[in-house]
Amino acid sequence: MNEQEIIDITNKVFEESFEIEKERLKPEAHIFTDLGLDSLDIVDLVAELQKSFGVSIRNEEKVRDIRTLQDVYGFISAIKKDNE
Amino acid sequence: MNYFKIFFLNLYSYTLFLVYSALFIPVLILVVLVLSIFMDRRGTMRRVRRAIGWWGRGITLIPFPLIRVCYEDRFRDNPGEPYIYVCNHRSTSDGFLMSVLPIEAVQVVNIWPFRIPVIGFFARIAGYLNVRMMSPEEFFGKALTLLNQNVSIIFFPEGTRATGKKMGNFHSAAFRLALKSRVSIVPLCITGNETIMPKGSLVLRPGTVRVRRLPAITWSEYRDLNVYKLKNRVREILGRELALMESGA
Numbered sequence: 001m002n003e004q005e006i007i008d009i010t011n012k013v014f015e016e017s018f019e020i021e022k023e024r025l026k027p028e029a030h031i032f033t034d035l036g037l038d039s040l041d042i043v044d045l046v047a048e049l050q051k052s053f054g055v056s057i058r059n060e061e062k063v064r065d066i067r068t069l070q071d072v073y074g075f076i077s078a079i080k081k082d083n084e
Numbered sequence: 085m086n087y088f089k090i091f092f093l094n095l096y097s098y099t100l101f102l103v104y105s106a107l108f109i110p111v112l113i114l115v116v117l118v119l120s121i122f123m124d125r126r127g128t129m130r131r132v133r134r135a136i137g138w139w140g141r142g143i144t145l146i147p148f149p150l151i152r153v154c155y156e157d158r159f160r161d162n163p164g165e166p167y168i169y170v171c172n173h174r175s176t177s178d179g180f181l182m183s184v185l186p187i188e189a190v191q192v193v194n195i196w197p198f199r200i201p202v203i204g205f206f207a208r209i210a211g212y213l214n215v216r217m218m219s220p221e222e223f224f225g226k227a228l229t230l231l232n233q234n235v236s237i238i239f240f241p242e243g244t245r246a247t248g249k250k251m252g253n254f255h256s257a258a259f260r261l262a263l264k265s266r267v268s269i270v271p272l273c274i275t276g277n278e279t280i281m282p283k284g285s286l287v288l289r290p291g292t293v294r295v296r297r298l299p300a301i302t303w304s305e306y307r308d309l310n311v312y313k314l315k316n317r318v319r320e321i322l323g324r325e326l327a328l329m330e331s332g333a
Contacts, residue, residue: 019312036253038243040220040260044311 001053006076009052010069017048027070035069045072055079089150094288097147104146105202108139116209126233129211133188133235136210140183150290151280155184159270159299166231167270167300168262170318172251172326173240175277179203181295182238189236192227192257194243213237215257223257224264231265238272241315245283249330251323259314266307268300269314271321275329294329 011025020035031037037045046057053076057063066072112135119128144153161167169189171178179191192213198204211230215223227237239258246252262269276293298321306314 017310017312019310019316033253036255038255038257040256041311 001080003073003077006053006073006080010049010072010076013045013048013052014069017044025069027068027073029069030067031069031072032067049076053080055083090287090289093147093150093290097151097288100146101143104142105139108142109202109205112136112139130188133190133210136206137183137185139206140180143180144177144183147288151288152292153181153184154292154294156294156296159297161187161270161300164234166234166267167236168231168258168265168267169236169238169270169272170258170322171238171240171272172274172322173242173245174249174274175245175281175283177277177281177293178240178245178274181274181277181293184295185236185238185297187236188234189238190230191238192240215255224261227261228265231261231267237261241319246278247283249278249326251319251326254315254319256311256315259311259318262303262306262314263311266303268302269306269318270300271298271318271325272296273298273322273325273329275326296325296329298325 007027011022014020014025014035015022018035018037018041024035029035031045042063046063049055049072050057055076057079062075062078066075112132115135116128116132119131123131167187169182169185171182179193179197182189182191190210190212191207192215193207195214195216197207197212198214211226213223213226213230218226230237237258241254241256241258242252243255244252258269261267273296274293275296276291280289280291280293281287282289301318301321306317309317
């Protein structure tokens with residue numbers, strides 16, 4: 001899976017599951033302040049990412065470090081690499 | 085003249101606020117102590133919350149006529165039925181304005197109101213919920229218990245006061261609670277208070293605050309929506325009505 005595919009799938013998760021408009025999905029967008037997610041939503045985000053990418057996300061510390069959409073892309077990319 | 089008016093408004097409002105609270109709080113503590121001897125906890129809490137409503141109403145009346153609060157009720161509730169109120173948030177005074185609602189309710193508040201001497205005292209004894217100091221399980225457990233006791237819950241889902249007239253992003257707790265409890269959601273619009281006590285200032289300015297209560301969104305209307313669709317739907321309703329209110333409607 002290349003980087004663009006990761007970006008597309010992640011953006012689709014934010015669009016379809018979190019009802020966030022496409023125009024707001026910029027790599028530098030802060031997932032809390034710009035996209036409006038809160039700590040409760042992170043559980044849903046992890047579940048949706050697991051389902052969409054077919055991965056298991058267990059490293060909670062790394063999830064807590066996620067701030068921007070770019071961090072989400074990087075996080076998924078790292079998991080995908082670990083799984084290969 | 086304007087400076088004199090603002091000075092006079094602040095002088096008499098803050099003085100009366102302190103005097104009124106200094107008289108009201110000891111009486112309230114006494115009432116709570118007496119009630120707790122003769123009534124069960126539920127009965128005591130109901131009366132305590134009603135008394136806090138009176139205190140809040142008194143606070144909103146103190147600056148009259150230089151500051152007026154107009155409550156527009158566009159929805160008649162069923163007595164005894166709890167609701168989840170969702171309000172926009174522009175000013176520190178929003179919490180006091182909720183006393184216009186003729187209901188038993190608790191507010192979901194941030195950490196800082198608990199630290200303010202008088203307000204924190206009332207927030208604690210009324211059982212207000214602090215979403216930041218509780219685990220999600222504890223928060224939803226307490227909130228569901230309150231709704232089961234027919235106590236309504238008031239949310240300011242922006243979490244923090246907006247810096248202007250544009251609403252901030254909404255947190256999801258109110259909508260998760262609605263989906264769990266199937267309780268109707270009542271959107272509540274507040275305008276005018278952002279100029280009376282702007283963010284970052286404690287100086288009161290003359291003006292009119294409008295609180296408009298919109299028709300409830302019932303479980304049958306939102307049952308097919310997920311948390312995020314519901315959150316956006318309620319935010320849209322509030323945004324649309326606020327724009328109408330700003331234009332004088």
